[in-house]
Amino acid sequence: MVYDFDTVYDRRSTDSSKWGRVEPDVLPMPVADMDFKSPEPIRRALAARVEQGFYGYGLAQEELHNAFTARLQRRFGWTVPQDAVLPIPGVIPGFNAALRALTKPGESVVVQLPSYPPILNAYTHHGIERRDAFLVRGDSGRYQIDFDSFRAAIDETTRAFILCNPHNPVGRVFSPEELRELAEICLDRGLWIISDEIHCDLTLGGSVHTPIASLSPEIAERTITLMAPSKTFNLAGLKASIAVITNPELRARFESGKAGMVGAVNILGYTAMTAAYRDCDDWLAELTAYLTANRDHVSAVVAERMPKLRLYPAEATYLAWIDGNGLGAPGNDAAAWFLGNARVAFGDGANFGPQGSGFVRMNFGTPRALLNEGLERMARAMASE
Numbered sequence: 267m268v269y270d271f272d273t274v275y276d277r278r279s280t281d282s283s284k285w286g287r288v289e290p291d292v293l294p295m296p297v298a299d300m301d302f303k304s305p306e307p308i309r310r311a312l313a314a315r316v317e318q319g320f321y322g323y324g325l326a327q328e329e330l331h332n333a334f335t336a337r338l339q340r341r342f343g344w345t346v347p348q349d350a351v352l353p354i355p356g357v358i359p360g361f362n363a364a365l366r367a368l369t370k371p372g373e374s375v376v377v378q379l380p381s382y383p384p385i386l387n388a389y390t391h392h393g394i395e396r397r398d399a400f401l402v403r404g405d406s407g408r409y410q411i412d413f414d415s416f417r418a419a420i421d422e423t424t425r426a427f428i429l430c431n432p433h434n435p436v437g438r439v440f441s442p443e444e445l446r447e448l449a450e451i452c453l454d455r456g457l458w459i460i461s462d463e464i465h466c467d468l469t470l471g472g473s474v475h476t477p478i479a480s481l482s483p484e485i486a487e488r489t490i491t492l493m494a495p496s497k498t499f500n501l502a503g504l505k506a507s508i509a510v511i512t513n514p515e516l517r518a519r520f521e522s523g524k525a526g527m528v529g530a531v532n533i534l535g536y537t538a539m540t541a542a543y544r545d546c547d548d549w550l551a552e553l554t555a556y557l558t559a560n561r562d563h564v565s566a567v568v569a570e571r572m573p574k575l576r577l578y579p580a581e582a583t584y585l586a587w588i589d590g591n592g593l594g595a596p597g598n599d600a601a602a603w604f605l606g607n608a609r610v611a612f613g614d615g616a617n618f619g620p621q622g623s624g625f626v627r628m629n630f631g632t633p634r635a636l637l638n639e640g641l642e643r644m645a646r647a648m649a650s651e
Contacts, residue, residue, distance in 0.1 A: 269549055271302050271556045274633050288611050289582060292641050294615040296601075298434070298585060300631035302553070304500045307545035308538050315537040315573025324533035326353045333544035334508060338421075341467070344480040350512045352520070353536065355505040357464045358384045359528045360460035360492040361428055363391045364460045366521025369425045376419045376427040376457070380587075380625075382434040385462065397424055400621065401436060407578035407589070410435040410441070411444055417451060426442040426458040431476060432465040433620050435587045435627045439473040442481060449478055449485045458516075459489040460519065462508075465583045467498040470558040473581040487513045490520060495542040497583075498550065506535030557584050560630045560637055586633030591624035593648075598624045608647035610640050 277285040284297040303309070331348040338344045354360050361384075365375060371393030377385055378399045389396040399416040401409040429448065432439045440448075452459050459478060466475045479489040494507035511517040531539070564586050565579045574592035591598030601614035603627060615625025630637055 267556070269305075269552045271553065272635070274635050275301065275303070277301060289511075290302050290361050292609050292611050293636065294611045294644065295629045295632070295640050296611050296627065297498055298583075298631075299628060299630070300497075300584060301501050301633060301636060302500060302631070304538075305535075305542070305546045305549040307549075308499060308541045310346050310502070311541035311545075312534055313535050315534060315641065318497060321533055324530055324536050325642065326536055327540070330536060330540045330543070331537050333540050337543045338429060338477075338510075342475065342477055342480055344477055346510055346512065349514075351526055352509040352511060352517065352519070353531045353539070354492075354507050354509050354524070354528060355531050355535070357462055357492045357496075357507050359524075360490070360507060360509050361385065361460050361462060361559070362388055362391055363523040363528045364458070364480070364490050364520060365389070365394065365426065365523075366527075367519040368458045368460075369394045371427045372423065373425045374421070374423045376416070376424055377414070378430070380435060380615070380622040381621070382430055382462070383430050383617045385430055386619055390587045395423065395486055397421065398619075401433070401438070403578075407576055409433070409438050409578070411440070411448065413447060413451075417450065420451070420455050423459055424455070425458060426460055429459060429461045431461065431463055431478065431579050432469065432473075432475060432582030434462075434465060435585055435613070435622070435625075437578075437583050437585060437587055439469055439475055439581040442476045445476060446476045446481055446485075449481060449489075453484060454486060457488070459485070461491045464494050464497055466493055467495075468554060468584060469556065469582045470554060470561055470580060472575075474598055475582065477510075477623065479512065483512075487516070490516065495530050495539050498553075499536050499542045499546060501535075501542065504532065504535040506531045508539070557631060560584070560632075560634065561586070562636070564628070564630050564635065564641065567645070571641075572648055574648060584629060586628040586630055588612075588626050588628055591623065592616075593624075595624070601626050604644060604647070608643040610643050 374395040397419040399419040479486040491510040496502040576589040595603035613627035615622030
């Protein structure tokens with residue numbers, strides 16, 4: 267490999283929320299923040315921008331739009347006009363601005379459970395209700411869309427659907443056929459689609475991401491697509507993302523939803539996004555190969571040494587969704603059990619909805635040495651029971 271993903275860095279000295287919130291003897295593996303340095307082209311671009319010495323209000327340059335739209339075409343075969351690209355300071359602000367623009371108090375939004383907590387709880391900020399549809403596990407542990415529950419969740423108050431694809435936390439990359447069926451239901455019932463595709467670049471083991479809006483012009487007309495380099499290139503702290511909205515009227519509504527609350531991307535965020543989308547494809551190819559190997563390693567070690575746990579290998583993201591219901595942990599709190607007995611911090615599955623009870627979310631976007639340390643701590647703790 268040309269790029270180094272094996273070096274272990276001391277991130278406790280980097281003002282990291284992931285590493286700074288745990289006790290010194292705890293290995294943190296919950297937050298979607300990789301333990302790899304961002305790619306060299308991004309670091310070089312940021313260093314050059316810092317040297318300019320001016321950090322006033324930023325403006326997205328044509329270079330960013332060119333780099334991003336070329337990348338959509340290159341990776342997904344999706345042709346998007348440049349005026350459809352709106353830089354925004356985060357995907358979470360993006361789907362909240364969309365809800366603000368597209369719903370009003372008393373109406374409702376559909377989400378699929380289990381679900382990323384900011385999606386699960388977004389409805390609480392807008393005086394609307396949440397309607398729950400579900401992903402269900404087959405015998406293999408692979409999650410499927412429960413289309414019956416999706417249809418049943420929609421009523422006369424429902425205005426929007428928040429899609430998460432690739433899905434956090436279950437790691438599914440939904441197929442074009444699955445996405446088309448979801449979209450046809452939404453179009454038939456008059457729903458707007460708000461699509462969180464932040465993990466779209468982190469597909470593993472040959473999985474292929476399809477932006478739902480790329481399926482047809484009719485679907486694109488009712489879709490706000492949210493993407494970002496933050497997870498892919500470890501840039502989350504720069505608060506830089508992009509909304510893709512091809513429908514001019516929908517774009518204007520989204521802009522109204524941003525008004526007074528969701529401002530511009532910071533000046534360094536513009537620089538980092540441009541370099542990431544223009545210059546880092548080779549780095550990303552090696553990263554996803556490394557992550558795929560880490561994913562497979564987690565699956566093998568769990569199968570061999572931790573028979574009380576169950577997981578289906580993620581098709582994307584660097585997050586393992588591990589079923590710990592077989593642990594018999596007090597209160598079925600597997601996250602607390604691993605923290606107390608193995609000194610490893612995971613995301614608590616209960617935060618992703620009732621369907622996550624007894625699960626943990628594990629970040630395997632880390633050097634193999636740290637990953638092995640976490641797995642060894644888990645296995646030892648379980649063996650001592």
